[in-house]
Amino acid sequence: MKDINKHSSPKNITIGDIAKELGLSKTTISRAISGKGRIGAETRQRVHKYILEHNYRPNLVAKGLAQSKTYNIGVILPADANLTEIPFFQSCLMGICDAAASMDYDVLVTTVTDDDISLLQRLIDNQKVDGVVLTRSLVHDLPAQYLKEVGIPFVLIGTSEDEDIVQIDSNHEAGCCELTTLVLKSGCERVALLAGNQNHMVNRSRYRGYVKAFLDTGIEIDNNLVHLNLNNNILIQKAVNGILDNGADCILCSDDFICSKVLAHLEEMNIAIPDRVKVASFYNSNNLENHTPPITALNISIKELGVTAGKHLIKIISGETTSRKSLVNYEIVLKKSTS
């Protein structure tokens, strides 16, 4: 028997040490700890007494080996997230980490772009994780398609038309419809929408909510006031100029990135909010909360999205059934920008 301590740091007590000390096999110790399999009550008590006295902690690598599990979950972030999106993904990640830690899992993070999922494939090929949380939903969702093909458990933070995918989201369509209706009923007659990339499912849901509010209130949409796929500042500024020329009295922004660019452009043009034009966002953030005047926005607990996603994923990994779609509550926070 070689001396394994010769080249290593002080080692933790193992199941083998306990077996040797108590004159039992490693199997018997394992069964006494797990409660699975037949074992005498007195033996079980002896083992439990010993592990309590010696602060035994199972080796998760070996446990994973025996169960063909890694006790890791992967979190996939978009590599092309812009600066204003980072707080969203950070809060998601914190929620996922909390959920994972509470269920004895660790988290590995990697990134994908819309058309390059090689880092996700590497994570799966190398068997680094038992399951995956996708933090962005796309219309043509390459990561989701890939994970379905290879049969790895995963959940999606967002919405998908694929009914096989477990989805964690807020009801964006209902929230945006509610906020748009509030604005329409407050007396605004020319309510514009500036929305982002329509390849992102969330932006489609927000657009549907805007349209539904007009249908419900019986007001016709003026397409001159609707601009989609605003992916950069130049497009946003052009859109703002266009809707102001078309008499917009309220600007609804599909997210805080667009909203912050709109606010900056309005300030440059010395256009007063809310006196000349009202502004609201379908997604809230610290940037908007700290703006003068404060901006009316839809509020969602992003960390709760992450916690829910993490818990659902680990349930699926453990073989438990879970609901296909979970919705996290939203609230409309009315501020001076629409008063």
Add this chain to the structure above:
DNA sequence: GTCAGTCAAAGTAAAGCGGA
């Protein structure tokens, strides 16, 4: 047949060991 316990195998990095 039942009960209580043991054996062996799973994956893989790192260390040990023998021969060239």
Add this chain to the structure above:
DNA sequence: TCCGCTTTACTTTGACTGAC
């Protein structure tokens, strides 16, 4: 010294053994 093979570490679990 280098190369390549063997052993070890770690836990779980189905199959197996021995006593009654």
